[in-house]
Amino acid sequence: MDTEVEIKFFVSRKAGEKLPELLKNYQICTQNEHDLQNVYFDTSERLLKKRGIGLRVRSHDGKNEQTIKLRGSVVGGLHQRPEYNEPIAGIQPELARFKGDIWPEDLSLSEIQQALIPIFSNDFTRQTWVIDINGEGLVEVAFDLGEIHSKGQTEKICEIELELLKGHEGLLFQLGQDIATLPGARLVNVSKAQRGFALASGVTSPPVNLSFVPIASTDTVFAGLQQVFSFALQHWQYHEHLYLQHQMPALSNMRDGVHLMHQGLLLFSPYIPKELRVTWLADLNWLSSKLKCIDRYYALSTLTADKGNYIKKLEKIKPLRQQLKAELKTLPHYKQMKRLFTSERYCKLVLNISAWLVGLSKMTPPTDHPSMAEFAKQALDNSWQELQSSPLVQASELSSSQYIALQGLLSRNLMVGLCLGGDSEPQKRDNFRFPWLDILQGMTELKLLKPIYDYLETEQDEEAQEKILKWLKRKEGSLLLAMDQSRQQALTHPVYW
Incomplete structure (x- = not known):
């Protein structure tokens, strides 16, 4: 058995052209190029995939090799998986050639063997360089260029993989700093196999809302902080990938992962080892600033979507829609965000x-x-006390601007719950959180009205002004009434921790 330890980058074709020159800065031990044909197998019910088992047959240079990869771990962008390889004569897998102890006991190899079918293939040219990193270890650099095929569908492969052959994992990240300078480089946590299965299924993975971090109250604080940061980055990278596949709503979900990373730093800063400095905080703040446009973009997109159904009663005021659309065009769009995510x-x-x-x-x-139980209780208490002392709890009535001003505070409070409340009693926890989530949603909807208020300042027609203002006040009043009711309900529930 081998354990594959690697990091992966999606890159542009131009990066592949520049890679050989970049690697001249290192001692190159060997260099090769191969055309690789790969077929991935499973049953129609995906019995192997459900067990975290990948089965591949690779053909190159007139030889065939079957490979089993077991479910490993992904920490950030570092992939570690147990891997078993066996030479075979043909291109149909021969499961009996693998050692028996790698299989789950309740899995019938003979039944799986009979049911195996090809699910997808990927064919690519692989250029490889084994390089010596300052005498500390060896890394294989692979540039793969080709395609994934399934059911008449194709997806491009243009990747750089760094696999550790000798030494410590830090060497991969050290070399990765140079790879990051190549055009279009983006660290990813999705494999060719995952992309292939997704292509074969024909089902696009959906965005998912940020959920509770799976921390048990019996865990240590050290384990808890690791879990929060890993969970945040996984959520972030998953939605970055979806967004770059043109799933536009995923951008907001991705930002939630970035915010969770910030919240983790605030919560656990006293327990982060001093010798492990957070050198990336300034860049995290830079990214957050770049994502601030999302709220305005969401508001303008909603107001102008579906022929402006949200503002249908104002449809006769054509300059309103024209101005909203004009502003929307000035905000960062997909191509600009893609440039950001491949910078x-x-x-x-x-x-x-x-x-x-x-x-x-x-x-x-x-x-x-x-x-963890003691830490979580204290942190949740502190967060709740901060919320209780705010106008969100103390005031009998709040205006739109006051609600919106308190959105950050409420978001942070609810995110502390996502970090630390996963092991609480679900019913009690949800009863406490749901009214506050309703208020947070109301704050988002109030922001939809802001671009229309801004438009009022430019509207010269008094009749149009009056009509728009009347519509705004009705919408705003309805939202504020619902939010005040949710506030009253929220304060009746006992804390869940």
Whole structure:
């Protein structure tokens, strides 16, 4: 058995052209090029995939090799998987050639063998260089260019993989800093196999709302902080990938992962080992500033979507829709966001967070930390006291602007719950959180009205002004009434921790 340890980058074709020149800065031990044909097998019910088992047959240079990859781990962008390889004569897998102890006991190999079918294939040219990193270890650099095929559908492959052959994982991230300077480089946590199965299924993965971090109250604080940061980066990278596949709503979900990363730093800063410095905070703040446009973009997109159904009663005021659409065009669009997510600074940010997480996972857990249960209770108490002392709880009535001004505070409070409340009693927890989530949604809807208020300042027609203002006040009044009712309901529920 081998354990594959690697990091992966999606890159542009131009990056492949520049890669040989970049690698001249290192001692190149060997260099090769192969055309690889790969077929991935499973049953029609995906019995192997459900067990975290990948089965591939690779053909190159007149030889065939079957490979089993077991479910490993992904920390940030670092992939680690047990891998078993066996030469075979043909291109049909022969499961009996693998050692029996790698299979789950309740899996019938003979039944699986009979039911195996090809699911997808990928064919690519692989250029490889084995390089010596300053005498500390060896890394294989692979540039893959080709396609994934399934059911008449194709998806491009243009990737650089860095696989550790000898030495410590830090060498991958060290070399990764140079790879990040190549055009279009983006650190990813999705494999060719995952992309192939997705293509074969014909089903596009949907965006998912940020959920509770799976931390048990019996965990240590050190384990909890690792879980929060890993969870945040996974959510972030998953939705970055969806957005770049043209799923536009995923951008907001991606930002939630970035915000969770910030919240983790605020919550756990006293327990982050001093020797593991957070050198990437300034770049995280830079990214957050770049994503601030999302709320305005969402508001303008909603107001102008579906022929302006949201503002249907104002449809006769054509300059309103024209101005909203004109402003929408000035905001960062897909191509600009793609340039951001394939920029050197962004790639190095994700790379540095991943390296930091790997360093964290290698450290010996401190023995002087409080229990997770004790830490969670204190942190939730502190967050709740901050919310209780705010106008969101104290005031009998709040205006639109007051609600919107308190959105950040409420968002942070609810995110503390996502970090630390996963092991609480679900019914009690949900009863407490739901009214506050309704208020947060109301704050988002109030922001939809802001571009129309802004338009009022430019409207010269008094009749149109009056009509728009009347519509705005009705919408706003309805939202404020519902939010005040939710506030009253929220304050009747006891805390869940």
